[in-house]
Amino acid sequence: MDLLQLKYFQTVARREHITQAAKELNIAQPSLSQTIARLEEDLGVALFYRHGRNIRLNESGKTFLEHVDRVFIELEKGKEEARKLAGKHQEVLSIATIHLPFLPQVIANFVAKQPGVHFRFHQGCYPSMRKLLEAREIDLCISAPQIDLPSVSSAVLLTEEIRLLIPKGHRLAGRGQVKLSEVASEPFVSLKEGYGLRESTDEFCQRAGFTPNIVFEVEEPRLMQTLVRSGIGISFIPELFGLNEPDNETESLTISDPECTRTLSLSWLNRTEQSPAFERFxxxxxxxxxxxxxxxxxxxPRDLPRVIHRF
Structure with a gap:
C-alpha cells in the first residue's frame, strides 16, 4: 500500500465513478481499476459495491475513507510545519464557486493586498463543489443553494433576481417585465442538469405551469448569452451576471410571476485551526x-438565518 494507491482510492470514492475518476487523475481506466483491486487485495476486504459499471462505497469503504482523508490532512499539516521551520511558509487557500463573472477580479483585488496568499481556484456545479468540500479538498465555496453538510458552516451572502434574457428584436423586447407563462412556447438555452441554476429554473417553469422546451444545453454560462445573441432561444440569467458587463445585443426582463430568485451562500469547513488568510478572505x-x-x-436574504453552523 502506498500514497498513490490511497490518492486513487480517495478520488474514486469521491466520484463513485471509475471513468470520471480516471479522467480526473489523467490515467487509463484499466490501470485505475487494477490499482483499486490491488488495494482491496492488500486490505483483504472489498471497499465498493459493484453493479456493472456503477460502484458505490460500502461500509468498509466509508470507514477506510475517513482514515485516508485524515492521512492527507496530516500530510498537509506536516508540509506546512516543515515550510515554516525552513522559513518558506506560504498560505494557500482552496476555493470553489459557481460561475460569477465578476468574482475573479474580486479575488485579484484581495491578492493585490495580500501578496503572500496563494489560491487554488475551482469553478463548477453544485454537486462537484459539495463533493470537494466533503472530501476536504477545498476550504470554502460560494454556491446556490447552500451546501448542507455536517461540520460545515454557512453565511448567506445575498438573494438575487433571476431574469429572462432575450435577443434584441424579440417580440417581448421593451416590455421591462413579463409573466413566465408568456414564454411557455419559446425555445430555451439552459445549463445542463446538475447545476443549481438549472434545477431552480426548471422549478420556476413548473410553477408557471409548463416544462421548458430546452433546445440547447451547455456547461458554460457565458455560452448561454452567446447563444441567446444568435437567436437560438431565450434563457434565464442571474441578476449579477450583468454586473459591469453591458450587452447591447440582448435585453433582460424582470419576471413578475412567479417570483424567481436564488440565494448565494458562502460555506466553509469547521476546523480547530484556521489560517489568518482564511479568516481575512x-x-x-x-x-x-x-x-x-x-x-x-x-x-x-429572505427567510434564512444570517449564519448557519453545522457540527
Missing part, C-alpha cells in the same frame, strides 16, 4: 457581497 467576501447588495439595491 472569509470576511472579505462577506463584506464585499454586503456592499454589493447595498450598492445594487439587491434584497437581503
Amino acid at each position: 472569509r470576511l472579505f467576501i462577506i463584506n464585499y457581497f454586503n456592499s454589493l447588495r447595498k450598492q445594487k439595491q439587491i434584497p437581503g
Whole structure:
C-alpha cells in the first residue's frame, strides 16, 4: 500500500465513478481499476459495491475513507510545519464557486493586498463543489443553494433576481417585465442538469405551469448569452451576471410571476485551526457581497438565518 494507491482510492470514492475518476487523475481506466483491486487485495476486504459499471462505497469503504482523508490532512499539516521551520511558509487557500463573472477580479483585488496568499481556484456545479468540500479538498465555496453538510458552516451572502434574457428584436423586447407563462412556447438555452441554476429554473417553469422546451444545453454560462445573441432561444440569467458587463445585443426582463430568485451562500469547513488568510478572505467576501447588495439595491436574504453552523 502506498500514497498513490490511497490518492486513487480517495478520488474514486469521491466520484463513485471509475471513468470520471480516471479522467480526473489523467490515467487509463484499466490501470485505475487494477490499482483499486490491488488495494482491496492488500486490505483483504472489498471497499465498493459493484453493479456493472456503477460502484458505490460500502461500509468498509466509508470507514477506510475517513482514515485516508485524515492521512492527507496530516500530510498537509506536516508540509506546512516543515515550510515554516525552513522559513518558506506560504498560505494557500482552496476555493470553489459557481460561475460569477465578476468574482475573479474580486479575488485579484484581495491578492493585490495580500501578496503572500496563494489560491487554488475551482469553478463548477453544485454537486462537484459539495463533493470537494466533503472530501476536504477545498476550504470554502460560494454556491446556490447552500451546501448542507455536517461540520460545515454557512453565511448567506445575498438573494438575487433571476431574469429572462432575450435577443434584441424579440417580440417581448421593451416590455421591462413579463409573466413566465408568456414564454411557455419559446425555445430555451439552459445549463445542463446538475447545476443549481438549472434545477431552480426548471422549478420556476413548473410553477408557471409548463416544462421548458430546452433546445440547447451547455456547461458554460457565458455560452448561454452567446447563444441567446444568435437567436437560438431565450434563457434565464442571474441578476449579477450583468454586473459591469453591458450587452447591447440582448435585453433582460424582470419576471413578475412567479417570483424567481436564488440565494448565494458562502460555506466553509469547521476546523480547530484556521489560517489568518482564511479568516481575512472569509470576511472579505462577506463584506464585499454586503456592499454589493447595498450598492445594487439587491434584497437581503429572505427567510434564512444570517449564519448557519453545522457540527
